[in-house]
Structures are given as C-alpha cells and as structure tokens.
Amino acid sequence: MSVLIYADTINGKVKKSSLEAIHYGSKVASLLGTNAVALVVNSSDNLAELGKYGATKVLKITNDKLNSFDPQLLTAAIAQAANSAGAKVVVFAHDSTGKSLASRLSARSKAGLVSGATSLPNLDGGNFTVRKNVFSGKAYADVNILTDEKIISLMPNSFPVVATDATAEVADFSADLSGINSTLVVKEVNRASASGVAPLPEAELVVSAGRGMKGPENWGMIEDLAKVLGATTACSRPVADIGWRPHHEHVGQTGIAIRPNLYIAIGISGAIQHLAGVNQSKVIVVINKDPEAPFFKAADYGVVGDAFEVVPKLIEAFKTLKANN
C-alpha cells in the first residue's frame, strides 16, 4: 500500500504546487499508516531531495513520448505507476495539469475524486471525507470517497510545505505506452511570467485593481506596489474586458480563483462575482474611496481614500519596512 503523488515539473523542476501536494500526500500516508511515493516524469533534478517534503520514495519515468503534456498518455503512465506502487490514494495539485489528469484517472480507474481539496481526509467512522470549496467559495462540502482507490487534487496555497532534511530513495519506473494512439501535438509552450513572479493561481501576494483606476495609463503605481512586495498583479473583469489589462489577470467567478496570503484590492467595488474568486484569500486589504463599497464587508483591513493618494504612500511605507528589516 502507498500514497502516490504526481509531481509536475516546469523545465525539469518540481512546481511549488506539487511540493505542497507531496507534503499533503505524506500526511495522508501517515493517517493511513503507509508511505508517500512521488512520481516524476522526465526530470534531471536531484529527486532524492523530494524526501524533504515527505516522500520516502520517488518513481522516475524517463520517456520521450511524455516530453510534452499529453493527458491521455500521462494518465496511462500514472495508472501503471499507481498499480505498481499499490497506491490506495493518488494525489495531484489542482492546477492546469492536475485538472486534466485527475479527472481522466478517476474515470479510468473508477476511483472517486475530490477535486480542489482544502483539508486532509477525515477517517472517522470508516469514512474518507475530504473538504473542498463549492459554490465558488461561498460554501464547503465534505465529500466522502466511496471507492477503495481514491484520488484527491489539492488546491494550491491551501497546505503550506514544511521541509525537513530527509532524503528519498529514487527508483526508475518504465511505463508501457505502446497501446495508445494520441493525436495531440503540443506546438508551443509560452510562459509569459517566467520573469520570477509567481503565476496568479500560485501567488502568495496579489495586488489587484479595478475600474476605480480610471484608465490603463494609471497602472504604473499598481505595478510599483506589486514590485515592492514581490506580488503578482490581478484585475477585475471589466478592466480585462475593456482591454486595460490582459485577460490572464482577470480574477473572480468567471476568471481565475485565487487564494493568496494577502490580496490588496484597489478601486474594486467587491461585486459578488468578484468576491467568488478571491474570498479564500487569507487576508484582504481594500482601498476604495466609497465607504459604502461592498468589498469592505469582506475585508480584514480597509482604507477609505483616493487610490491616487493612498497607493503612493503605501508604496513608501512598504519600502521603509523593507529597508528596516
């Protein structure tokens, strides 16, 4: 028996959301009295280091057919590895990769899936219940997985990693993909924000602005604020719709759902559809000139004031803090 964690990589390096998944998987393994095994594909990284996050063993697949992301082939490979490791639970990060794989594996193995999990399983009364957000963050559901084999995809930023100095045993695993004819070809991979800032779904600090900024020419101070903090920028939907900001910054019910440690919302009214994508943030700061703005009801800290005056002061205050630390 074991818990298998699929650890996704970018340029051969294991992603942060996957490190969280490994750590989570190791906790699930302790609950079940077994070990956590990480599965990594085509990586030249020092995989023994994944022991730091709780994996006791790493299965390493090296296969040219898996050089680009093909969920059909990769799911087959993961299923074979899960079989060989005797996995009772398979864990993914609930990111663009995990969303494609977990659902396929669930249908393939007829194994119950909880996607976007935010808690460890509760085993009371012989159940295997995992909590997830539903109704776009407006409620939680405790979902019981009824099948013997179980699949969980873990919401990024919901389970902080704790590193030790353990190391894992690394073993090669060879997957047989000869029976599958996939017609998918990846032509191009473009990661715009490879510049060092975390992509939105993984970001711990987010600075976001809305229509209150009046026009795209005023985003300089938003970017400056983000830069001082090392934060990722986001925006409300109308701002992306009118082209002031790129679409990939749009957060909310119909955009990206995020759960950073800190969300600073500037000139955003706090419509219910906007809140649906950001209400899982740990701390919310709202800066709005209208004291009646609905966003204040969802905020931890509020500033009633004109963004054009407040934001420059906030940047200076953050700079001072940085300088003194």
Next chain:
Amino acid sequence: MKILVCISKVPDTTTKISFIDNDTKFNEDKVQFIVNPYDEWYALVRALEITEKQGGTVTIINVGPADNDQIIRKALAIGANDAVRIDGNSNESFYVATQIAEYAKTQGYNIVMTGKETIDYNGAEVGGMIAELMGVPYISHASTLDVEGGKATLKRSIEGGYETVEVTGTFVVSCQKGMAEARIPNMRGIMAARTKPLTVVAPVNAAQLTSVKTFTLPPAKAAVKMVSPDNMTELVNLLHTEAKVI
C-alpha cells in the same frame, strides 16, 4: 462538423447559498437557475461560430430531470440545432460523464465541448472523464479553438501562460474566456427554440464513486479594521506584525 455541447444547470451567480435536510442538500427554494456561464458564453457560442462558418450541426446535451428542459430551451434560443436530455438525476461528475460519453460514442461527434468548470460544484471534472471514457484527447481550459481541414488548433491556459496544441480526430475541450463573446438570444431565437427537437434518452448505469456528506457555510468574517488613509505606516505594521503576511 458535428459538435456536442454539454451544458449544466447552475444557480444564478448572485444566489444566496443555503442548505436543507441537515445541511445535506442545496436549498433550491426561490433560486433562479441559469445555464452554467462557461458552457453558454464560451462552449456553445464558439460551437455556433464554427458551424456557421463551415457548416455542420450543434447538439446540446444535459443530464438531469425534466425540470432542466427550461434551461435547455434557453440554450437552444441562443442557437444549436437540437438537444438531448439524459433523464438521470445525479450531480456526481462520474455519473454525468458516463451518460454523456455513452451517448456521444454512438453519434460520431467531431468535438465534445464543455465549460471549464461549473460555478456550483467547481469540479472541472466532467470533460476529462468524458475524454477518458471515450479514449480521446482532452484539452482543458482552452481560450481559442480553430478548425481547418480536419485539424483543430487550440490555445490552452497554463499557469502564467499558454500552450498551443493541435489535434486530429474526435476530442473533448473545456472552454474558458477568450473563446467567444457571449450572445444574447433574440426574439426569433426564443420562438424557434420552442419547436427545436429535444430528445429524452434513458440513462445507463454508473457506479457511485463519491457522496457529499455535509455542506457548511464559511464562518462569518470578523469586522473589518479601518485604517486612516493618512497612516499607511500603520497598515503596513498591521500586515507585518498582526496579520503576519509580509
């Protein structure tokens, strides 16, 4: 070109969420239901654009009881040739995916389209499950889809960027922003929708893999702490020493 568009019935985005039966069931009382926005705005409209340009048919499919006919007609009013309702009654992703995959296998669709997730259960599960059950490629979170000469080109969102992929043969795609612009049904569409064929199909058996034990509403948020706009040093100190997020 034969396209199948999967639509889900969800509560309107402004719905106040509550539960009944000891918090085991969503309270549907006075709730206004809509077509899941991603299914309608992106999957359905893009399917219509493709077939308007190069010919073909768009079929809408929904798994659910007869009450759902209302939102199926709403989707038909935007466009599509006909609709199928699989007369099952379960929200579980695997159940829904099994029904759609079993039906789709018999009909020779070129593309099966879904929204990127539903706004009620937020699973992002059904598309991938359908693809696996049909044994075809799945492209999730696509923001563009173009079809030419038997080959489809799609842009798929990944963290901090995108991937461009090509695929031939049948595939499943989950759609998000960028695919198309939402359409508002006109009077002619609404009239035409009333008489478009809506076929009801009996469900097949599917194993139950999960069950929701309870729903919980998040605890009420503590009152907001207001900071003077003239004292950003205080705000920064609070974030540093009290909230400990920076």
